[in-house]
Amino acid sequence: MRQRTPFRRIGVEEAVAIVGTGKALLLDVRDANSYAAGHVEGARNMAFGNLGDIIGTTPKAQPVVIYCYHGNASQEYAQALSDFGFSDVTSVDGGYEAWFNHAQAQKPAAALDPALSAWIASRGFPPDGLNATAENGMTPLMKACAEGLGETVAALIAAGAALDIRNADGNTALWIACVGDHLDIIDALVDAGIAIDSANDNGATALMYAASAGKAGVVERLLARGADPRPETLDGFSALDLASTIECLTLLRRATKEVKVATPA
Structure with a gap:
């Protein structure tokens, strides 16, 4: 049996760097209303109900970055993808809030x-x-x-x-x-x-x-x-x-x- 590669927990700066390569699949696992109100550019909204679509259409070696609200639920999704054989899965600590605050900090203060x-x-x-x-x-x-x-x-x-x-x-x-x-x-x-x-x-x-x-x-x-x-x-x-x-x-x-x-x- 092939040994499963565990997912990693990462900070926002590393997540931004990974997504910046253009090779990663970025998943937003918050509710649809929160996603519609605001999300990281390029993120795809996902719930356990459409997890099968991700598993069936994404190469197992492709990097997958997952964020939720605060970094808790994303770990469950990351674990699930890791269990299905994905080899490079990361969960963003602090979730969307941390990512949003990081983005705000990069903008020149008016x-x-x-x-x-x-x-x-x-x-x-x-x-x-x-x-x-x-x-x-x-x-x-x-x-x-x-x-x-x-x-x-x-x-x-x-x-x-x-x-x-x-x-x-x-x-x-x-x-x-x-x-x-x-x-x-x-x-x-x-x-x-x-x-x-x-x-x-x-x-x-x-x-x-x-x-x-x-x-x-x-x-x-x-x-x-x-x-x-x-x-x-x-x-x-x-x-x-x-x-x-x-x-x-x-x-x-x-x-x-x-x-x-x-x-x-």
């Missing part, structure tokens, strides 16, 4: 408004750290959302703050705005293009959180802005299943019915 820089610094970030991360992976945009600072959120967005960075819990700024019931900030984020159905590592969306927390006003606003009530967590629960109040249940039943009517069988 001068920020002095008042905005002062606010960023007052929250413990570098003055020019528009997309810097602090404890629990929080960014300045997330901090502003948590504090309900609508004007600061608008200024950060206008300055080019990345919308879909996920914190250590796998949640974006939208989730954090929902926690604080900041409806105006939810609108600002959605208007700016944040992925409204982005799921965290447990498969939970902001709509699922709001439903489970009984935040009817947030549920109503998210649905009005186009949130999809159909996605399910990794355990198979939808926002409707997680609704904790009659108000949320009613809103989600109506939304789910409307989606079914609008979607032909």
